[in-house]
Amino acid sequence: MSAHTISRRCPPQGDAGDIFPSNSRRRQLLQMAPALAAAGMAPWGKVAAAAYPDHPIRVIVPFAPGGGNDFIGRFIAQQLGRGLGQPAVVDNRAGAGGVIGVEEGAKAPADGYTLTLIGLSYAVNPSLYKLSFDPVKDITPIGKVSDGALVMVVPASLKARTLQEFVAMAKAEPGKINYATSGAGSIIHLATAHFASLAGIDMVHVPYKGGGPALSDTLTGRTQLFISSIPEALPHVKAGKLRALAVTTSTRNNMLPDVPTAAEAGLGGFEVSLWNGLIGPKGMPAPVVRRLNEEIGRALARPDAVKVLENAGYTAAPDTPEQFGRTIAEGLDLWGRVAREVGVKPE
Known part of the structure; x- marks a missing residue:
């Protein structure tokens, strides 16, 4: 209903009988409220999603410059900037095996403008350090980027x-x-x-x-x-x-194509993938998560991007936020059990 239509139907000021509807009319309006609210909110949700992002995005890499995690962080930041039309700026926050940077990212506003790159160490760290956040409940999985052997x-x-x-x-x-x-x-x-x-x-x-x-x-x-x-x-x-x-991965690596996987070599069940992916703080808007995940998928479908990863020994591994969430949870479970078997305790 347009504002112009509403103005035509509004009674003159002082017409209290029309301003304060009858009980039956009030009940009818209350019954209609959910539908009217949904109809009114839908366009605004689409506008907000379409407007994202309208300024640069920060990508926390919880490791020092150089090394595999930093390489993947800079790679995906570049790809996201290319796809989203806004710069994605890498911010290296090293310390405590990646815990310091991840904690900072987890406590950032959940607006999609602070993302954090995590890797396999994320699944190991709860066994080594006392965390100030829940590694499952206090994050929003966005998507996996790569696997490394x-x-x-x-x-x-x-x-x-x-x-x-x-x-x-x-x-x-x-x-x-x-x-x-x-x-x-x-x-x-x-x-x-x-x-x-x-x-x-x-x-x-x-x-x-x-x-x-x-x-x-x-x-x-x-x-x-x-x-x-x-x-x-x-x-x-x-x-x-x-x-x-x-x-150690489930498939052979292009840098060592003649070397078998552990399963091919006779040890089934042994698989260690140095995965990397992006997370955000808990409570990120679903449309923003979808947009970011779609951009990761688009980037990893480009042959030039895939080649960059392969030349560094990695494999493009896009998935959904739900799948990445399962990867994180399964990793936490597996490496927690292994740490207990080995006798490793948090500091």
């Missing part, structure tokens, strides 16, 4: 040439195989402990302060297994100094 490498001098041979060797010599990690409680630690549990083997954990030293001692044979990022290990695999036994 790790690779299980051994020194080239080791007799085991396949994953099955390595498992057989470890079973024959319990407690004599050393595995390197980038630190106690790290995802590499938990992933390797998970592998050992599934394979039924007993190995000795040798933690290092970072992946570099762990890889160095695996190269020399001081440690006999390291689950590494592919870019770190690739030059040594190509040089014949390390042997790649398997990648």
Whole structure:
């Protein structure tokens, strides 16, 4: 009903009988109110969704510049800026394994202008740190961006040439195989402990302060297994100094196309994907979430964007907000169980 029509039907001032309707008329108006409200609100909802975004978006990357998480954060920020018509600006907020930046993002206004990139560490951190927010209830999943593989490498001098041979060797010599990690409680630690549990083997954990030293001692044979990022290990695999036994994702990686998955190598059920995706604070408007998710999907359907990811060892992995929410919840459950088995407790 237009404003002009309403003005024609309004009675002259002072006509109290028309201004204050009868009881029956009042009941009729109350019955109509929900429908009138819905009809009135629908156009405004569409206008608000169409107007988003009308200023730059902040993408919190809870890690320092450089490294895989930062690469994915800058990649998707660029893609979103291209699709949304507003700049998406990366804000690196490092600390506590990503917890500091994620907490800041979770407490931001839920208007779609502050997004946070999370990765697999998000599912591990509740086992390592005491959080000030609920990692499921206090966020809005927007969508996954990418999957990344790790690779299980051994020194080239080791007799085991396949994953099955390595498992057989470890079973024959319990407690004599050393595995390197980038630190106690790290995802590499938990992933390797998970592998050992599934394979039924007993190995000795040798933690290092970072992946570099762990890889160095695996190269020399001081440690006999390291689950590494592919870019770190690739030059040594190509040089014949390390042997790649398997990648940890459900599909092979284009940077190591001849290396089988763990399932193909005989260890079903072992899968570790370095996923990354975007979340927002709890209570984001559904139309804004849909818009962002659609833009992620459009970006990851472009061959040029897919190629950028593949060249860095990642796979485009768009999904729905609901699917990404399940990925987060399942990751929290899995890595929480593994952490309890290993004996890792929050600081």
